[in-house]
Amino acid sequence: MLHTPILAQDLRALLDAHETLHERVRLLLRNADYELVRDADTATAVHALRYRAYHEAGAAHWREDGKLSDDHDHDTHAETIALRFKGVLCASIRLHVVTEPWHTSPALDAFPDELNPLVGGGRWLVDANCFCVDPALSGRVPELAYAMLRLPFITADLRPGSRITATVTARHRPFYLRTLRCDEITPPRPYPGRAKPLGLTVCDVARERANIVARNPSFEPLPGEAARIGLDRIGLPGDGGRTVAA
Secondary structure (H helix, E strand, C coil): CCCHHHHHHHHHHHHCCCCCHHHHHHHHHHHEEEEECCCHHHHHHHHHHHHHHHHHCCCCCCCCCCCCCCHHHHCCCEEEEEEEECCEEEEEEEEEEECCCCCCCHHHHHCHHHHHHHHHCCCCEEEEEEEEECHHHHCCCCHHHHHHHHHHHHHHHCCCCCEEEEEECCCCHHHHHHHCCCEEEEEEECCCCCCCCEEEEEEEHHHHHHHHHHHCHHHCCCCCHHHHHCHHHCCCCCCCCCCCCC
16 A cells, blocks of 8 residues: 555646646546445544544544544434545545434534524535545645535535535635635534534535536536435435444
């Protein structure tokens, strides 16, 4: 397996052949693989990646086991998606599709006053959480962040009227406001399980779809992509292929 500094060199050598961010993200997508995290070994690797990314950014407290997971990894209306390049785990994100009043998610737990009225009013939420990129790659390959953030957009776009929720640090807030055209609902405040305050941002996908795709054309899903990844099945009952991640 390649070490991530070498992987960063390989990625830059591949992507720098193109001038625009859109072209580079599309090229990355043609050479990388998304996968639903369905087995214990991959789940363990993802939890270790989460911890490394969050801890190095000062957003997670030190843990002896070097892993970051929580009870929401077992929610049946959620999936964790990993991205690999040359077989190496590079990034991950967890998506909760909240369609019922009894569903939970990290954003709903932390911001119930702001989000329960939306769910109670019939809105569906796609809660994008546990988003991480290998810290050895994130600074050198920013295209990875765009490749992952398009996943909640595609997932919400499949479900008309959905909102995307993201809980973010003050440092990352501009990226979400710019890329997903999110509205800031609540400024950062103490957040369970994190060492830095997080604020709530929400994207109205129906309102902002044209603006998001105009700025980032690579967010437009490829033909059949959502079904290939499994984004269309998140939250559906009876998804027989799902196992609880370790």
